[in-house]
Amino acid sequence: MKASAFAYARATSLANALELLATHGDKAKVLSGGQSLIPAMNLRLVSPELIVDIGDLGELRGIAVKGETLVIGALTRHADLLKSSHIVKCAPLLAAAVAHVAHPAIRNRGTIGGSLAQADPASELPACMLALGATIVVRGKGGERRIAAEEFFTGIYETKLGPQDLLVAIEVPVASPGSAHFFQEFARRHGDYAIVGLAAQVMRQGDRFADLRLGFFAVGDTPVLAKAAAAMLTGAAITPELLAEASAALASELNPHEDQQATPAMRRHLARVLLARCLATLLNRPDLQTGAGV
Amino acid sequence: MSSIRNPETLSALDRPNSYIGKTVPRPNLDRLLQGRASYVSDMELPRMAHVAFLRSPHAHAKIVSIDAAAAKLMPGVIAVVTGGELAAVITPWVGVLSHLKGLKSAPQSAIAIDRVCWQGEAVAAIVAISRAAAEDAAEQVAVKYEELEAVADMRTALDPATPVIHSSLGDNLAFERVHDAGAVDQAFAASDAVVEAEFVFGRHTGVTLEPRAVVADWNAAEARLTIYQGTQAPHMVQNIAALHLGLREQQVRVVCKDVGGSFGIKVHIYADEMATYALSKLLRRPIKFVADRVESFNTDIHARDHCCKGKIGVKRDGTILAFEIDDLTGIGPYSMYPRTSAIEANQVVNLVGGPYTSKNYRARARVVFQNKNVMCQYRAVGHPIACSVTEGLVDLAAMKIGMDPVEIRRRNLIADDAYPCASPSGLRFEQLSHQASLTKIVEMMDYQALRADQAALRKRGIHRGIGIASFIEVTNPSAAFYGVGGAKISSQDGVAVRLDAQGSVICQTSITEQGQGSEALTAQIVGSVLGVSMDRVRVILGDTDMTPYGGGTWASRGAGIGGEAALQATKVLRKNILDVAAVILQSTPAELDIVDNAVINVSDGAFRIELNELARIVYFRPDTLPPGIQPELMATKHFVPREYPFAFTNGVQAAWVEVDTDTGFVKLLKHWVVEDCGTIINPQLVDEQIRGGVVQGLGAALFEKCIYDERGQLTNANLADYLVPMSGEMPDIDVGHVVSPTKESELGAKGAGEAGTAGAAAAVTNAVNDALKPFATIITEIPLTPQVILTALGRI
Numbered sequence A: 001m002k003a004s005a006f007a008y009a010r011a012t013s014l015a016n017a018l019e020l021l022a023t024h025g026d027k028a029k030v031l032s033g034g035q036s037l038i039p040a041m042n043l044r045l046v047s048p049e050l051i052v053d054i055g056d057l058g059e060l061r062g063i064a065v066k067g068e069t070l071v072i073g074a075l076t077r078h079a080d081l082l083k084s085s086h087i088v089k090c091a092p093l094l095a096a097a098v099a100h101v102a103h104p105a106i107r108n109r110g111t112i113g114g115s116l117a118q119a120d121p122a123s124e125l126p127a128c129m130l131a132l133g134a135t136i137v138v139r140g141k142g143g144e145r146r147i148a149a150e151e152f153f154t155g156i157y158e159t160k161l162g163p164q165d166l167l168v169a170i171e172v173p174v175a176s177p178g179s180a181h182f183f184q185e186f187a188r189r190h191g192d193y194a195i196v197g198l199a200a201q202v203m204r205q206g207d208r209f210a211d212l213r214l215g216f217f218a219v220g221d222t223p224v225l226a227k228a229a230a231a232m233l234t235g236a237a238i239t240p241e242l243l244a245e246a247s248a249a250l251a252s253e254l255n256p257h258e259d260q261q262a263t264p265a266m267r268r269h270l271a272r273v274l275l276a277r278c279l280a281t282l283l284n285r286p287d288l289q290t291g292a293g294v
Numbered sequence B: 001m002s003s004i005r006n007p008e009t010l011s012a013l014d015r016p017n018s019y020i021g022k023t024v025p026r027p028n029l030d031r032l033l034q035g036r037a038s039y040v041s042d043m044e045l046p047r048m049a050h051v052a053f054l055r056s057p058h059a060h061a062k063i064v065s066i067d068a069a070a071a072k073l074m075p076g077v078i079a080v081v082t083g084g085e086l087a088a089v090i091t092p093w094v095g096v097l098s099h100l101k102g103l104k105s106a107p108q109s110a111i112a113i114d115r116v117c118w119q120g121e122a123v124a125a126i127v128a129i130s131r132a133a134a135e136d137a138a139e140q141v142a143v144k145y146e147e148l149e150a151v152a153d154m155r156t157a158l159d160p161a162t163p164v165i166h167s168s169l170g171d172n173l174a175f176e177r178v179h180d181a182g183a184v185d186q187a188f189a190a191s192d193a194v195v196e197a198e199f200v201f202g203r204h205t206g207v208t209l210e211p212r213a214v215v216a217d218w219n220a221a222e223a224r225l226t227i228y229q230g231t232q233a234p235h236m237v238q239n240i241a242a243l244h245l246g247l248r249e250q251q252v253r254v255v256c257k258d259v260g261g262s263f264g265i266k267v268h269i270y271a272d273e274m275a276t277y278a279l280s281k282l283l284r285r286p287i288k289f290v291a292d293r294v295e296s297f298n299t300d301i302h303a304r305d306h307c308c309k310g311k312i313g314v315k316r317d318g319t320i321l322a323f324e325i326d327d328l329t330g331i332g333p334y335s336m337y338p339r340t341s342a343i344e345a346n347q348v349v350n351l352v353g354g355p356y357t358s359k360n361y362r363a364r365a366r367v368v369f370q371n372k373n374v375m376c377q378y379r380a381v382g383h384p385i386a387c388s389v390t391e392g393l394v395d396l397a398a399m400k401i402g403m404d405p406v407e408i409r410r411r412n413l414i415a416d417d418a419y420p421c422a423s424p425s426g427l428r429f430e431q432l433s434h435q436a437s438l439t440k441i442v443e444m445m446d447y448q449a450l451r452a453d454q455a456a457l458r459k460r461g462i463h464r465g466i467g468i469a470s471f472i473e474v475t476n477p478s479a480a481f482y483g484v485g486g487a488k489i490s491s492q493d494g495v496a497v498r499l500d501a502q503g504s505v506i507c508q509t510s511i512t513e514q515g516q517g518s519e520a521l522t523a524q525i526v527g528s529v530l531g532v533s534m535d536r537v538r539v540i541l542g543d544t545d546m547t548p549y550g551g552g553t554w555a556s557r558g559a560g561i562g563g564e565a566a567l568q569a570t571k572v573l574r575k576n577i578l579d580v581a582a583v584i585l586q587s588t589p590a591e592l593d594i595v596d597n598a599v600i601n602v603s604d605g606a607f608r609i610e611l612n613e614l615a616r617i618v619y620f621r622p623d624t625l626p627p628g629i630q631p632e633l634m635a636t637k638h639f640v641p642r643e644y645p646f647a648f649t650n651g652v653q654a655a656w657v658e659v660d661t662d663t664g665f666v667k668l669l670k671h672w673v674v675e676d677c678g679t680i681i682n683p684q685l686v687d688e689q690i691r692g693g694v695v696q697g698l699g700a701a702l703f704e705k706c707i708y709d710e711r712g713q714l715t716n717a718n719l720a721d722y723l724v725p726m727s728g729e730m731p732d733i734d735v736g737h738v739v740s741p742t743k744e745s746e747l748g749a750k751g752a753g754e755a756g757t758a759g760a761a762a763a764v765t766n767a768v769n770d771a772l773k774p775f776a777t778i779i780t781e782i783p784l785t786p787q788v789i790l791t792a793l794g795r796i
């Protein structure tokens, strides 16, 4: 398990990084935390000719609040997300989610930019981006592009990023007062990629939801914002019957894969369990816990 | 700790300042913790080259041609060697043992010659200046295969329509054993309830932190091969390497320093290791092979993979009248060398029903070939199968007659005063303690309180379960295991101890250390028996040039056999020292003793002479000793159990689990073990052996499985998809002991290395079924994945 030979360049500036990518195109690969790229290279699943290490680009690192927007640099490590008071205050969903990403050693190196660029459908952070309505900031040959998270993820390990693009930052609307979140995933072991997970960001109004964004992951080629289910549950009085209907709608919104952990039927079932648990928790309604027809 | 039988006499172990029975730090800890251990993976030798093996992507295929021309031109490549070319220096082997009647297998080569029989079998060796260069070149070797139909499913391996993997063998049946004891049919007829079930066990493997690693160094000038290898049995490797390379054993030295875990994985002879020895001889230079993780999954032996039908007959009062099993296991395309792949099934037949008084027992075990990776002995060989089947059946019987699982065991476990006696399969037990162990575990877990908790939580929709599993464990094997079948695997071990010129002790032992504490327990025994402090004892192991001849460390034998040899050798040394001391001090040996590194008077404990001073006189001033005195400050003893073929141990495990019936996830809340390994030399080492073993058993219960597709492709050969148990999911494991020393040895120690693995999965499965009682479903398949549980519950 040794990577095949490759050249290595440590980018000295954002411009230098973009130049290297422009020159080498899809023969080059960006190296961020290396926690997905390096294992893939060692297994010879990918054999880039050039590695462009962006680790020195300080301008891509850091978490800041700019007005109503939380800006997270692409190089921000999982461990930093977990520690940041900005994140806890402005996007507590992210803080809850990151605790489920891998293990401390991997979180010390892995970055949010790498995770989003990798676009593993079982990953936590891409689903959070959907739930939070984030914008992905990309720099490429033609300058800067701002892509809504909902548009960004296009397939398994596929995004709107081209081979000459660099993901530079993520912008997340600061959580407004009265908002709430729910994060839960089912994984066989702590730190594993999820069998199914749910990252939800909501606005409550009394005992109802004014807004409900349900970001499911490991339920298809990309993370899925369950819009049909959410629409049924928004603004309405939540009854077990309504939950059952929304659950049925959810099941048809998802297109899960079969793998060694679960059949599509099991994934749909677990997604329904998560939906019920999410509503039960956020509304403090234990009666909904098993009310999703599960 | 309660003792149900104390040795009547004080032995050398009960001396002042004895280390026996004490938790003392392992002398090798600093070496390991400061990164100064010597692992083969880290070794470098001058002119050393690296080998990477090109491995078959097919489960079964003819090799039509191999074109290595391009690879040979790659930078850094030294040689590309095919199976045919390597056959010039190494002969093939057949993994059979004569006492396993009817066991057959086909000749296996170090590198496949014209056919590959599993995905991962090596087809060519690429030797280069680095592993990376070898891997680069491996990509350039063009192999043309003609795919053959793969035999993947063991259940259909014997069907007439299934291709025969080795036509010379006639069929795919490697081995079959039947056993019929007592009057089984009458017993079932007389039973008030008869319960049947089919138990399914996933194929899994022992994932060692350090993969298999070997450096082979053929020195043509000396005509000697030095093999540096992480192995559990250096003398076995020496014998086999010599045999197949056409050398005398004396021409082969096997050195085994630190080993990053073995669990039975490293007690076999692997084709790629044999190829590495042969390549060194062929290329006349040191060659290194370190399996990478993918290779480890594809070539390290797998284990279990059983499908076992079971049947139990029971009276209404709980008396178990009979057991019957029909076991099927698939072992890959070859029986492994030299221990064979029939041992696990054979053990299953031996062990089922073992803890119980019922004597009516019928069993059949069939071992079949298939085109998957080889299977062989891994920690607790056969035990988890036998224990899960037996204990699963006992619980099913209890459920059927409405009896508490503890109660049915109390009524049927062999009484502690009934020994010596024999198992239904005819194995002899010297002294076990099932009843005392059960009593103890019930106390430790506060069984009644747990039952009350369970009932209270049930009302709130929380489903928890308790599982109990009694077990027996085979330890300290005599020649009955392998030697009688013709394998050159020693069941005896030897220890040499000598006093050095400053009064310290050098101890050479034939057992090996792979992390379990062989070094520590040997030093504890030597220090205690001789009367010197442990820091004065240096233990040397793992070198066929330097240690006495012996079996090594496997089958829970190191402490019981190697430890006794250490005890006996040290007793002789002690006597020799006291003889000289008596001469020097003008006393008699009987009046003298050794305590705290010095000779003292027995009568008043008065100091007489430092060992240091005694050694100085013996080695440097023997002229001052009376005429005719020839001191002998080195002693060697060997030991092998002669009375019993195996020292059986016993114990019981209990699991407390919670099942989320919406998700199928099982949470392990707590685990208890009571076990009886006889004399405990180092309580901490024993407890950690038990805990480590339990964790491997829990891995089998919930997580670990080598998943093959219908074409014989291993689909999860990496640590992301193959789930090893990790600390986050593990429960606290409380360990208690009952002590019944074996009388076979003065030390009285039996083995403890496999007890944890033997019963853990059975306890968890029983607990899950107990938790699911209200749902009227029984699961008899492991691993107990969420998918399996949700399916059983009809939720998906």
Ligand SMILES: Cc1cc2nc3c(=O)[nH]c(=O)nc-3n(C[C@H](O)[C@H](O)[C@H](O)COP(=O)(O)OP(=O)(O)OC[C@H]3O[C@@H](n4cnc5c(N)ncnc54)[C@H](O)[C@@H]3O)c2cc1C
Binding pocket: A029, A030, A031, A032, A033, A034, A035, A036, A037, A038, A039, A074, A100, A101, A102, A103, A106, A109, A110, A111, A112, A113, A114, A115, A117, A118, A122, A123, A124, A125, A161, A165, A166, A167, A168, A191, A192, A193, A194
């Ligand atoms: C054992 C293990 C367990 C894991 N478990 C989880 C888990 O449970 N959940 C989870 O989400 N992840 C998990 N991961 C992955 C981990 O979170 C990675 O950190 C993450 O997927 C990639 O981040 P990275 O910074 O390491 O990226 P890299 O590995 O450096 O890069 C990943 C990919 O993204 C590209 N890339 C990186 N940065 C940029 C950029 N700024 N612009 C454009 N392209 C870029 C690279 O070229 C590469 O193709 C696990 C990893 C391991 C090794």
